[in-house]
Amino acid sequence: MFEKVLIANRGEIALRVIRTCRELGLRTVAVHSEIDTDALHTRLADEAICIGPADPTRSYLHIPAIIAAAEITGADAVHPGYGFLSENPEFAETCAQCSLEFIGPLPEQMRRWGDKVSARALAKSLGLPTIEGTELVEDVDDAVKKAEALGFPVLLKASGGGGGRGMHVLESKEELRAIFETARSESRAAFGNDALYFEKFIERPRHIEFQILGDKHGNIHVLGERECSIQRRHQKILEEAPSVALSDEMRNDMSATIQRAMGEAGYISAGTLEFLLDDRGELTFLEMNPRIQVEHPVTELVMGVDLIAEQIRVADGQPLELPERPLSARGHAIECRINAEDPDTFAPSPGTITELHMAGGTGIRVDSGVYGGGRVPPNYDPLIAKLIVHAPTRAQAIAKMQRALSETLIGGIRTNIPLHQRILAHPAFAEGRFSTRFLDELQAERLLTAPVRH
Amino acid sequence: MKLDLDQLRDLIRLLDESNLTEIEVEHDDDRIRVRRDPAPLAVASQSVAPGAVAGSTHASGAPAAEEDEGSYVTSPFVGTFYRAPSPESDAFVEVGDSIAPGQVLCIVEAMKLMNEIESEVAGTIVDVLVENGKPVEYGDRLFRIETT
Numbered sequence: 001m002f003e004k005v006l007i008a009n010r011g012e013i014a015l016r017v018i019r020t021c022r023e024l025g026l027r028t029v030a031v032h033s034e035i036d037t038d039a040l041h042t043r044l045a046d047e048a049i050c051i052g053p054a055d056p057t058r059s060y061l062h063i064p065a066i067i068a069a070a071e072i073t074g075a076d077a078v079h080p081g082y083g084f085l086s087e088n089p090e091f092a093e094t095c096a097q098c099s100l101e102f103i104g105p106l107p108e109q110m111r112r113w114g115d116k117v118s119a120r121a122l123a124k125s126l127g128l129p130t131i132e133g134t135e136l137v138e139d140v141d142d143a144v145k146k147a148e149a150l151g152f153p154v155l156l157k158a159s160g161g162g163g164g165r166g167m168h169v170l171e172s173k174e175e176l177r178a179i180f181e182t183a184r185s186e187s188r189a190a191f192g193n194d195a196l197y198f199e200k201f202i203e204r205p206r207h208i209e210f211q212i213l214g215d216k217h218g219n220i221h222v223l224g225e226r227e228c229s230i231q232r233r234h235q236k237i238l239e240e241a242p243s244v245a246l247s248d249e250m251r252n253d254m255s256a257t258i259q260r261a262m263g264e265a266g267y268i269s270a271g272t273l274e275f276l277l278d279d280r281g282e283l284t285f286l287e288m289n290p291r292i293q294v295e296h297p298v299t300e301l302v303m304g305v306d307l308i309a310e311q312i313r314v315a316d317g318q319p320l321e322l323p324e325r326p327l328s329a330r331g332h333a334i335e336c337r338i339n340a341e342d343p344d345t346f347a348p349s350p351g352t353i354t355e356l357h358m359a360g361g362t363g364i365r366v367d368s369g370v371y372g373g374g375r376v377p378p379n380y381d382p383l384i385a386k387l388i389v390h391a392p393t394r395a396q397a398i399a400k401m402q403r404a405l406s407e408t409l410i411g412g413i414r415t416n417i418p419l420h421q422r423i424l425a426h427p428a429f430a431e432g433r434f435s436t437r438f439l440d441e442l443q444a445e446r447l448l449t450a451p452v453r454h
Numbered sequence: 455m456k457l458d459l460d461q462l463r464d465l466i467r468l469l470d471e472s473n474l475t476e477i478e479v480e481h482d483d484d485r486i487r488v489r490r491d492p493a494p495l496a497v498a499s500q501s502v503a504p505g506a507v508a509g510s511t512h513a514s515g516a517p518a519a520e521e522d523e524g525s526y527v528t529s530p531f532v533g534t535f536y537r538a539p540s541p542e543s544d545a546f547v548e549v550g551d552s553i554a555p556g557q558v559l560c561i562v563e564a565m566k567l568m569n570e571i572e573s574e575v576a577g578t579i580v581d582v583l584v585e586n587g588k589p590v591e592y593g594d595r596l597f598r599i600e601t602t
Contacts, residue, residue, distance in 0.1 A: 034593060050532070051532050053592075064564055065531065065564070067564070068532040071565070072534060073589070098565070
C-alpha cells in the first residue's frame with residue numbers, strides 16, 4: 001500500500017479524499033494556489049505545498065508543479081478528484097513515468113472514452129444501447145443529408161464538447177443551414193476542434209447514470225443508478241438515488257448489460273455511464289466519465305460503500321471486496337449542490353463567508369470545502385458544499401432535506417439554497433414527474449406567478 | 455473613446471481594488487487593457503519583474519513597507535533549491551556579492567529539469583534564505599537583495 005497521497009485538487013473533493021486517506025492511515029499532501037493558502041484542504045492535509053498563482057492554468061492544471069510537489073514531499077500516489085486534471089491522460093502518463101500511482105483509470109481508457117464519437121462507437125460495439133446518431137459531418141450539404149436521414153428534430157453536437165457546451169437543437173434543414181458555419185467556428189474556438197455530428201434529439205429525457213467500479217483483476221461491479229435530471233444548462237444541481245423512473249427489471253437488466261460490457265472493456269477504477277431515458281422507457285448511452293463524480297455520495301449512502309476508499313484499494317492492486325450479487329439500494333438519498341451564486345440570476349457570488357452553520361442530525365452528510373471566516377475565491381467553480389441526506393423512503397428524504405436546508409446558514413455570500421427549496425416544494429418533484437427541462441419550466445412558471453417583491 | 459488620463463487612472467484604481475489581474479475596455483475601435491502580472495501593484499516597485507529565460511522572480515505578496523529593507527527573489531516553481539550547478543562547484547552567489555541583471559543566482563529543480571533562476575536587478579546579496587538541497591514552494595523567498 002502507498003503511504004502518502006497527494007491530492008491534485010481543491011475544495012470539497014480535496015477534503016473528501018483527505019478524509020478517506022486519514023481513515024485508511026495514509027498521509028496526505030495538499031497542493032494549493034496562492035489564493036488558497038488558507039483554504040480548508042490546505043489546512044487539513046498533513047502537508048501543503050503552494051504550487052502557483054490563483055490562475056488554475058499555472059497551479060491546479062500545471063502538471064510540472066504538481067509532480068514537483070509530489071517529488072519534494074515523497075508522495076507515492078496522486079488522487080486527481082474531478083475536473084482539473086482528472087481526465088487528462090498526459091497527467092496520468094506523467095505520474096506513471098515519475099513512479100507515482102495515479103488513482104484512476106489507465107490513460108488509454110481516458111482517451112478511449114474521452115472523445116464522444118469514439119466513445120459512442122465503442123459503447124455500441126460492447127453491446128450498450130446507444131442513441132441514434134451520425135458519423136462526423138463533412139460540410140453543410142453533407143450535414144443536411146445526414147440530418148434528414150436521422151429525422152428532425154436533431155441535436156448538432158461538437159465532438160470535442162462537454163459539460164453541455166457546443167450543442168444546438170435543430171427543428172428543420174433551414175435552421176441547420178442558418179447555423180452550421182457558426183456552430184463550426186464556435187466549436188473550433190471553444191474546443192480547438194471543429195468536428196460536428198448529430199444525435200437524435202429527445203424532447204423531455206431524464207438523465208440517469210450508473211456507477212461502476214473495476215479492479216485490476218477483471219472484476220466489475222455496478223453500484224446502481226443516480227437520477228440527475230435536475231439541471232441548469234446541463235449542470236447538475238440536485239441528484240438522487242435510486243431513480244423513481246426505473247423498475248427493478250430495467251435496473252437489473254441494464255446493470256447486467258453494463259457489467260458484461262465494461263468487463264469486456266477491462267475498465268479499472270470508478271467510472272460513470274450516463275444515459276438518457278425517453279418517455280417510452282428506453283435507456284440510451286450518452287457518455288462515460290472516467291473519474292469520480294461530484295454526486296458520488298448518494299450512491300455511497302444507499303449502497304454503503306466508500307467509493308474513494310475503493311479507488312485507492314484498486315489502484316493499490318487489491319481486488320474489490322464487494323458481494324458477488326448486485327448490491328441493491330437501501331433507502332433513498334438526495335444531494336443538493338450548494339453553489340456560491342445568486343438563486344435567481346445564477347450570477348457567481350464569491351466573497352468572504354461571514355458566518356457558517358451547516359445542518360446536522362440523523363441522516364445528514366455535509367461534504368464542504370469552506371469555513372466561517374473563509375473566502376470563496378472568484379477563480380474557481382462556485383460549488384462550496386454538498387448537503388446529502390439519507391432516509392428510508394423518498395418522501396422522508398425530501399422532508400429531511402427541507403429540514404436540513406432550513407437549518408443551513410451561510411452569511412456574507414449568496415447561495416442557491418432558495419432554489420433548492422423551490423425545487424423540493426414543487427408537486428411535480430414530489431411526485432417524481434420531471435425531465436431535464438424541469439428547472440427551465442420551474443423558472444418560467446415562477447416568472448408567470450411570482451408575487452411583486454417589496 | 456480618446457485615451458483619457460482620468461479614465462485610465464480610474465481603471466488602474468479599479469484593478470487595484472479588485473482581485474482581477476486584467477481589465478479590458480472596448481469601445482468602437484478603441485481598446486484599453488490594464489493588467490498586472492504576477493504580483494499586485496502595491497509591491498511592484500519592490501519586486502523584480504518576471505521574464506528570465508529559465509524562470510522568473512516573483513515578489514512576495516506581503517506589503518513591502520512592513521518588511522525589512524530590501525527586495526526578495528522568490529521561487530517561480532515548486533522544486534528543490536540548489537546553490538551551485540553541481541555538488542563539487544562553488545555556489546553561484548555568496549552573501550556580499552554584487553549581482554547584475556541576468557546573472558544566475560541558483561537552480562530550482564522540478565521534474566529532473568534544472569531551472570536556472572536569474573536576477574532581474576542589479577544589487578548585492580544580503581542573505582541566502584534557503585539551505586542548499588531543500589525543497590521550496592512557489593513564492594518562497596530565496597534571497598534578500600539590496601538593489602542599487
